[in-house]
Amino acid sequence: MAYDHREIEKKAQEKWTELDLYRADLSGEAKEPYYLLVEFPYPSGDLHIGHWYAFAVTDIYARLLRARGKNVLFPIGFDAFGLPAENAALKHGVDPREWTYKNIEHMRAQLMSMGASFDWSKEVIACDPSYYQWTQWLFTKLFEHKLAERRNAAVKWCPKDKTVLANEQITDGRCERCGTEVEEKRLTQWFLKITDYADRLLAGLDALPWREEIKDAQRAWIGKSEGAKLDFEVRTSDVLTSAGVTSDVQPIITVFTTRPDTLFGVTYVVLAPEHPLVATLLDTVSNKKEVQDYVAATAKKTERERSENKEKTGVELKGVRAVNPANGEEIPVFVADYVLASYGTGAVMAVPAHDERDYAFAQKFNLPIKSVVNPFVASIAQSTAETLMSGEFDSEQASALFAGEVIQHGPYTKDGTLINSGDFTGRKSEEAKWDIVAASGGERATNYRLRDWLVSRQRYWGCPIPVVYDPEGNPHAVPSEHLPWLLPTDVDFTPTGEAPLASSKELKERVTRLFGEGWTPEYDTLDTFVDSSWYFLRYLDPKDPHDFSDATLMKKWLPVDRYSGGSEHTTMHLLYARFFTKALHDLDLVPVDEPFTERFNRGLIMGPDGQKMSKSKGNVVNPDEFVREYGADAVRLYLAFIGPYNEPGNYPWNLDGVASMRKFLERIARLVECHRDPASAVEVELLQNASGAAAQALARANLKITEDGDRFKFNTGVAALMILLNELEAAADVLAPALSALVIMLAPFAPHLAEHLWERLGEEGSVHAAPWPAYDESVLASDTCELAVQVNGKRRGSVQVAVDAPEGAIVAAARAIPAVAAQLKDKEPKRVIYVPSRILNLVV
């Protein structure tokens, strides 16, 4: 063992703490600020390999930036509210607060052990009253500006965790956490009106230099569709009316559609089972029982069961007809669960000829299918139709034939030429669309897939919603002088479906004392995504008891320059944080409109078998074991080397990988130990100016590490270090300044060993305070090069030439190569492609 990693890690970490090396000087003006952010962890209690990958590799970049003269803010904290604490409490009977803070303490030590250069003085803990006081304050600001409101809504409910879930926490109709099938339940809940920002969240994406896949995922999540709202008048049948069933108000079914151009093809209308009109019309239908049974049956089904069942179901409202606003046609009305109550108006106009779902439904219920869009565009209809239809038909016949095709083979869902559409027949569908809307008394409308953000949780271990109710039941924000609105401690948090805070006597007494008799507290706590939507603002002023952050510092440090995190947060946390920033910006609380300039999603470390790590598969890699055996530096280096950090791929953990990094580090240690004569000024001069092999190798590595670091490609940076070491080992003599430069370049990757070697070299201070080595660009420029020679694009040899040699000389030299001559067969090249320092291609 060339070095004792335990000893040097301990020593180096103590030295850094003593020197307070990583504290960002937030108000300092001397250096350019750089805000490097990494998602703060949940204090689960143990650091796993994913944490290492997240923090240790991002730390390399923090160190690279610092060495290159940036004033780097690289903070850390804990996203400390959440279910696991409560579950642990239930299971082991411990206080969630104690459990959490104990874990934090343990994880702090683990985070220190990886040698990450966090600025601990900025630490935030989301469950700490000094933090959640401001989560609450921000909530009250949103409430005051009507961005937080209470609604009675059907919510998704996990029967096992006994809590309400956000849409985002449901995967395939199951609770993301425990996999239990989600049920629906109606409760009065708090919502944040993120949909008010849907358009701006969408528009803001365009300017962000994020990877397309992240932006597209957010776009899909927001799911903007532009279309129209159209009103279908409802008529009840004469039979029923004469039987004495009448309605005072003439009901209207408003539908949302993105294809108003197909309005003439509507053959029925569908209401979602939850649509209020279903209940209203119930007494006018002749098959009341059947309708009631259907609505009751679908209410029992989970969303998953509804969408899993590909077979369409539904029931007609017999005796009820809707009137097509375009042509006055009377059509049947159905209730079917393929229409979602929560999207659009909860009602759709069905165009089986031009929509897959309507087509399937019409087939099953034997409903008419009426073609109104023909794929043959009018201007070319004649020729295209004739070509496509074997020249036997004119365009009218082709249209008729096409309409028949639709009925037989399925819907045509694209644009085309309108047929069977009254005055609009013959026009292009996409052009006529808005005229049809106008002619039918409809209006343009935009819909989003995005729903408002449900933030109420019937859970204990979360930020109490800072709201109280007056005796009439109206909500009031808790005034800021009463913040933090403390989470009560006298709570029985066994899940019952009731909010645990309701069991707190202290909370009720507090409200009575502060607000008066008859006032009651809000018992729900906030979704933890609220806590994490603004933590990067708090890092700038984490201890301030008077403000959530510091206006001057926000101006200087925001937006975050680079945010590193996991791809699982693309459509939740990342969208919420953007929403918060925009909302607070509008309230003049935050100077920026977008929180994060750059965003990188990192990949996943898989088990050695290439499978996702899981206890049941027994392929979980424990980083601590590797740290113990090979040292933190080797683990860091391996994680950096495993693959490009700027692409969210899956990288299997190679059991020999860390060992090989340790060997590499030992080779460096040996090299340095063998040559540690102090450098003279002359030597430094020589090194920087001479075009010696070592100087060149250093410059190449320097350039590679710097450039690839900025791209978050640390794998090639490590490779550059390896190449450098190979070259230095091969060199006859290595001057001490070269070793110092090597150690400085090693430092971001292997901070402990670099610190140790820095001392062995007799250098002053910390290697992490040393400036990044400079090099002379001209060192990289060589005056000769090996030039590849191709004949007809195939490599046939190479020549050593001066970079500025005349083309003629190079061609002559190339032609002297036997393999080249053999290919040329004495012929003169027809063409000579010469790209200096790259290629010579002789074309015959």
Next chain:
RNA sequence: GCCGAGGUGGCGGAAUGGUAGACGCACAGGGCUUAAAACCCUGAGAUGGCCUAAAAACCUUCGUGUGGGUUCGAGCCCCACCCUCGGCACCA
């Protein structure tokens, strides 16, 4: 189904339209050693040929998912298709 990213040796991966496979793992041969470990050196895409006791060296052809195209030249650009991964999905 739609959208996005990708497909390169046994493995992780590298490569501004210009010598494909950097760097590393695993592997093989050798050195050091009484021996092993460690360490050091060397080798290696495939195929065929030539030479040979065998190998090395040398040469041919083929090679970045498949098929076409653009180009003096394509892993990289264009078209079509196949496959893998990720996101969305009865969103009208």
